[in-house]
Amino acid sequence: MILLAFVLKHENIMKKIHFKGLNELRALAALAVVFYHIELYKKRAGTISLFNTFLKKSIESLGHNGVNLFFVLSGFLITYLLIEEKEKFGKIDIKKFYIRRLLRIWPLYYFIFLVAIFILPFAVKNLGLFNDGGFYAKYILMVDVNFETLFLLFLLFLPNLALAKQLTLPGASQAWSVGTEEQYYLFWPIVIDKIKKDFWVVFFIAFIIAKSALNMIAENNFSPETSSFIYTLKVELMAIGAIGAYYTYYHNEKIIPWTTNKWLFILNTILILICLKYQVHHLIFGVLFLYLILYSINDSPLSLRNKYLDEVGKISYGVYMYHPIIMFITYSLINNFIEKNNLIIYNILVYFFTIAGSFVISKLSYNYFESYFLKLKSKGYTVVESGS
Template identity: 45%
Template structure:
């Protein structure tokens, strides 16, 4: 039985829409600012908000991913006694890889070809200069994108027009490699402890080991947001009464 077909959380699509709007608005204002057009990034009243809006929208996506994936994995394990890792990874591959590699091909081949052959990007000088420059299109950058490590390429300052925003896809894929293994090989209580320990460890790294190699890795792979969502998924999966009984939900809220 496909568990996913029987699970729907009302309100999550609206949260996704808010996160998507935040990312789009940030990139629109960033585009305008880079090409010296009037932008909210140039206002002292809105610059801080807009500057962080896109990344916060992506972080919200990470939290939702951690929540949903963890809930689905725990539900499958509870129902079937195990997690079919092969099916899980194949679903992720068929859903994400085709579009991801199309974007990579467009960004590394089609966009540079068009920029060098036509004047399509002449009015967007900042992006045109990035595209026609060969410094960011080296073999190392290509390999980082091929192996789903665009977040590492971006950290190195390699800007690929059309593909740099896929850093978040890289983070998601790295999350998908680790999380199902944790849920599969440990029981629920141990799993929740691991999620919490990851979250606490990352907080300590950010505060106690700032500017260290560990803090750099955490900045490149912000898995703490998935951990937050995963704890929510664990809680909801283990307290189903909160989903199905409104009166008891209200009673629960009033007590706490």
């Protein structure tokens, strides 16, 4: 008999809802983004990169879809928890939801923002970071050109608008996706609270269609900046995750034969790999990723279970946020000792220190910085306990 990660459906109000497999997927998504950024920045600095090969499009797609997987996964888990809260208490405590998001996301977001806008430029100017004055030094110092605008946009939690305006904040630009999620969650708990559950799926589908239509309208009729901002709001991917949450919560017995079928899982995996090569529309990836999530949360024969990836998944928010800064420091140090034309040694060191450094600093951050705010969250603002 297949054991689901969310068994014993909510008999105890304090029992944690835990979906196995989600941390492993978070780890894979984070590693995909790290790999993409390492190769991208090697290319920008004039170092031989896989971006200079036939793999360029696949690597770009891998990096972008690592973020897309985060979106679908977030939409699935957060919507499931909101549904659970609505079922238990008949309503959503909107204020507590916002406070929980603030305590989980904001501390690390603003720390990275402050490091990127103040400490990295200071280190370049005064501490000899990238003392060769090459690409990385110039890239980091670009913040001085649009300092006021960048400061305001990131302060107001609009990093995706900065991206749309092509304003770069090296070390924090990856936060655009965090901004998108937070903007989405400004209204999503209200949707779950106010709309009757019989109409949720209809609303989710209509929402996806409307957002997709807006993307097309914006591309052909709006300014490039506005069109780009609308496109970065990939809220339709989170709504796809929400559909999965609805059916998992209310109709799992009906979908379980499909979401535990190993042949469908193999087919889905093959389709993901093919789509990565050909850069298909992100909605197609959204559907494929949703199936991947629904299969992963079951103890099926091919479900990914790995204690190391599970640990990385627990700190994946940190890995995602810290890795560009770690990458800059890594490049600065390695460039002082290793010739770039020594490709094997150079790449081994770049990958090892970027990945290992990101893991270590993320673990320390989680244990000694983020955990303080997580404890505050659990003391008075957690309504439904989650271990996912």
